Amino acid sequence: MIIKLHDLYFKPFITAQEIDDAVSRMVNQIAEDLGDEIPVFIGILNGSFMFVSDFVKKYPKPCEVTFIKLASYEGVKSTEDIQRLIGLTQDLSDRTVVVLEDIIDTGGTMYEIHRIFKNQSTKNLKIATLFYKPEAYKKDYKLHYIGIEIPNKFIVGYGLDYDGLGRDLPEVYQIKTTQYMTNLVLFGPPGAGKGTQAEFLKQKYNLVHISTGDVFRYNIKNETALGKLAKSFIDRGALVPDEVTINMLAAEVEKNSGANGFIFDGFPRTDAQAKALDNLMISKDSQINAMIALEVDDQVLVGRLLERGKTSGRPDDADESIIKNRIKEYYNKTAILKEYYAAQDKYYGVDGVGTIEAITQRLAGVIDNLK
Numbered sequence: 345m346i347i348k349l350h351d352l353y354f355k356p357f358i359t360a361q362e363i364d365d366a367v368s369r370m371v372n373q374i375a376e377d378l379g380d381e382i383p384v385f386i387g388i389l390n391g392s393f394m395f396v397s398d399f400v401k402k403y404p405k406p407c408e409v410t411f412i413k414l415a416s417y418e419g420v421k422s423t424e425d426i427q428r429l430i431g432l433t434q435d436l437s438d439r440t441v442v443v444l445e446d447i448i449d450t451g452g453t454m455y456e457i458h459r460i461f462k463n464q465s466t467k468n469l470k471i472a473t474l475f476y477k478p479e480a481y482k483k484d485y486k487l488h489y490i491g492i493e494i495p496n497k498f499i500v501g502y503g504l505d506y507d508g509l510g511r512d513l514p515e516v517y518q519i520k521t522t523q524y525m526t527n528l529v530l531f532g533p534p535g536a537g538k539g540t541q542a543e544f545l546k547q548k549y550n551l552v553h554i555s556t557g558d559v560f561r562y563n564i565k566n567e568t569a570l571g572k573l574a575k576s577f578i579d580r581g582a583l584v585p586d587e588v589t590i591n592m593l594a595a596e597v598e599k600n601s602g603a604n605g606f607i608f609d610g611f612p613r614t615d616a617q618a619k620a621l622d623n624l625m626i627s628k629d630s631q632i633n634a635m636i637a638l639e640v641d642d643q644v645l646v647g648r649l650l651e652r653g654k655t656s657g658r659p660d661d662a663d664e665s666i667i668k669n670r671i672k673e674y675y676n677k678t679a680i681l682k683e684y685y686a687a688q689d690k691y692y693g694v695d696g697v698g699t700i701e702a703i704t705q706r707l708a709g710v711i712d713n714l715k
């Protein structure tokens with residue numbers, strides 16, 4: 345579930361369970377390292393309140409708990425001017441101190457902590473952070489205990505906020521960076537000219553055309569892990585599970601990560617596949633923008649295919665009743681998808697009768713008007 349805080353969108357990133365596991369791991373390590381020493385745990389407010397609370401509840405031995413408060417973040421960028429707001433009142437001489445941080449980003453806060461503790465004659469100063477962004481960290485201070493390493497993207501939840509919101513969430517969400525893509529699902533009955541139009545759209549909008557049939561043939565021919573897996577089902581006469589297909593498509597999307605968008609052709613075919621495709625798009629911080637279906641009257645399709653059959657030599661293009669069945673099957677299969685996308689206001693039927701250029705113009709009209 346995507347959430348919105350102020351003007352920004354965030355997607356689920358780390359579950360409450362994963363956080364809990366990480367906290368337990370840290371507790372175990374620290375308890376083991378400190379032995380019978382009674383440590384002073386110092387939480388850095390505000391962000392660490394939830395982590396410190398869960399941490400000390402799990403801590404198996406006696407300990408002291410206190411907090412200090414520093415201010416650093418404005419919005420989503422770490423600022424340089426961190427100030428110490430509420431300092432230490434407690435005597436820490438000869439104590440083992442473990443700083444509990446919710447997150448270490450640039451390391452600016454670490455600099456302040458070390459500055460503050462420089463004049464304290466602690467026996468030991470250890471740094472423990474639940475989340476750590478290695479790509480962002482610019483300091484050399486040793487981080488003794490790290491819960492979860494994360495990419496350099498802004499997160500909220502479990503104590504962490506975006507301008508005051510999100511601290512109360514029991515799980516962590518990551519910012520959705522909106523790289524704008526135009527992602528289309530293209531449909532058309534046999535003979536509608538889908539291949540021709542896909543070729544045009546690909547050129548005009550610089551999209552990557554993903555034909556599921558081609559992707560399957562490519563993976564099987566090149567004996568990729570997924571290709572071999574798919575083949576094992578096909579050889580048994582079984583349907584390839586959606587998960588295998590979607591993983592192949594995900595790999596194609598991954599290969600073309602800089603693309604302006606994708607044209608999906610031959611997929612999805614079921615409700616479940618449409619949902620899986622939506623999830624794949626969400627994982628890319630994107631979405632399917634439209635299902636475009638070329639609409640052509642049955643009689644016109646039959647005429648076109650029979651005409652093609654005269655020269656193509658494809659036996660299924662030569663027989664009128666076979667052609668009619670293929671068309672009927674297309675409508676049976678796509679009705680459910682038409683509903684699926686129409687429910688999201690993403691279904692666009694485009695008149696597929698006319699010259700190639702005229703149809704192309706109609707398609708461009710739809711795409712140029714997508715939000």
Ligand code: IMP
Pocket residue numbers: 391416417422446447448449450451452453454497498499500504505506
């Ligand atoms: P640093 O000083 O750059 O290491 O940043 C540390 C402080 O910035 C943390 O204590 C947080 O308050 C805040 N911060 C850093 N990254 C994030 C984030 O992804 N979400 C929310 N707050 C963050």
Ligand code: MG
Pocket residue numbers: 388389390391392445446447453
């Ligand atoms: Mg903090």
